[in-house]
Amino acid sequence: MSMYKVLGLMSGTSLDGLDMAYCHIWEEDGHWNFSIKQTKDVPYSDEMREYLKNAIYLSDADHAQLHKDYGMWLGEQSKLFIDELGEEIDFIASHGHTSHHRPEDGITFQLGDGQFLANTSGKQVVCDFRTKDVSLKGQGAPLVPIGDRLLFHEFDFCLNLGGISNISFEKNDERIAYDIGMANMPLNYITHKMGLPYDENGNLARSGKLDHGLLQKLNSLEYYRLPYPKSTGYEWFTEKVIPLVNASTSANIDLLHTLIHHNCEQIAFSVHKYSSKPQNKLLATGGGALNQFFMDILQEKLGPNIEVVIPTKTLIAYKEALVFALMSVLRLEGKTNVLKSVTGATSDSCSGEVFFPQGS
Template identity: 80%
Template sequence: MSGYNVLGLMSGTSLDGLDMALCHIWQENGHWNFTIKHTKDVAYSDDMREQLKNAIYLSEKDHAQLHRDYGIWLGEQSKNFMEAFGSDIDFIASHGHTSHHRPHDGVTFQLGDGQLLADTSSKKVVCDFRTKDVSLKGQGAPLVPIGDKLLFHEYDFCLNLGGISNISFEKDGERIAYDIGLANMPLNYITHKMGLAYDENGKLARSGKLDHGLLQQLNALAYYQLPYPKSTGYEWFTGEIVPLIEASKSSEIDLLHTFIHHNCEQIAISVHKHQSKSQNKLLATGGGALNQFFMDTLQEKLGSHTEVVVPSRTLIAYKEALVFALMGVLRLEGQTNVLRSVTGATSDSCSGEVFLPNQG
């Protein structure tokens, strides 16, 4: 197989924008390989960020309209990408943007109409990677562990720090993964209150002081006691975390400091619980890996038995887009791309809907 050129599209819970990565993916000697050829990040306008953020509250009619509008917008961004970097792509693999995720109610929805994305970009599209798993009684998340298993198997743990934190590792011959809890979502919420897009390198957080009372409240949240497989999202953040932030008397800088300590304590608990070797390597990706105070604190909490590996900025920023590109390839190849060991579904699945552009 000569491989596939795939444009992977990812929009995460941190709502900072659309990640686009043109990836070459191929199989050789039974192993999957990749190169990331071109990347682009498209920041959301304030209006679009608000629409996506509040999509969960929309009426059915308005939600359906946003689904269509966002699908067209994704198609337009894909066209712009191809004009800039060449149209030599076989298809687009789109995660969409999650507006609803209540797997226990059988509900998950990713905005970004696949047919309109295909029509607008004039390219084949694979999208909607979560719904099938939820129909099989799974959590529909996390999905990235298939990429960890096939592309990053040399690491003992793969940690992604987007809006939330999730981890993936091998245990007894199976890939295990789940959402640990918080990562950038509370940090972004606090910096936005300060009129900042983010806390560069965690400089503000580093200068803060620990709020022991808040740390105790956060560590006592019921979600952390749930067994895996488990996943969480924006509803949990707005329902349980935002009230704690708003009730706190601490300064924003102390809140940033405290949340990073909390995040790292919960990550360390998960790693220590599952490490089976005396020396381990942990791959850290997602926006949180660019925050030096976050990384320093994480290394401190993990101790000397686990080395935190921070890869290139390209891989940090675009790993999820890469993995959705891989999931699209696996879907077209008819291979498993969602693991029951990760989601708790009744079976593995080959998930994703395929849309061909309408001609004429």
């Protein structure tokens, strides 16, 4: 039995910062196991957040520069964390930060150059986990469901509430997953206007009231009627969601309240459609699981037959970094780490580019 010591790096759509999870991962009797040994969150400076957020609008030259600079920054942060750990690691698994995602045009791009990351950290790196799947006509997302299947099989549904919400579950022995819609992205859009990073615990949303007109317009968005496989991102949010939110004259707290109801209705719609047992367990992770009002409304909309399980804060915040660590192990063992049943690609794949440190 080999035990891998992996540093997983994730930068999500909420743009809070870099999530780092040092994990032990091993396979025993045909089952994958994990232990998250230590974690670190490096918040982005306002300047860096703006750069990453606007990367989609950069010129080719500036985008290439940011790719290299961010790769070096990831390497520096990894080196600092590894020094703090005081332990040797085997390799780094880096998701990077998505700047472009248009799978229908064959495009997905994660910032954070793997070679510069490897050179700066002095460690082997596995990164660029989405391109191969998109080249196979897949959505290139979500990727975490392979981890849901291999590490969290005791749950009927795995729901992640980051900037975007996504869900995964088994159906006829196949893993199915897709982005349901938005989660914290529009909530943060409103709280930023109020001068707050986010709505702690959902307290502001709880004090608001429902804007029925907005709820109905949001629920009517075409994306929700598309069949899976499907994925979404910042582009959909700016083009389709923001205009509806901006058109409402409701107070900010009412918008927060309504957006949470809307999210939970869409999640409940998916879960009810695909639940096949009398009693089901749903694992809720991502920052939204820390929003108590969100969790209360979710449980209310799901009803008593679906139990919402909220895990430790470590798993809530670092599950995605952990799964990219697992994906890198699978990549180096030459095993499938991206499922066509999830992404709609023409085949499963063993995805990720590998870089070895160069120079001294």
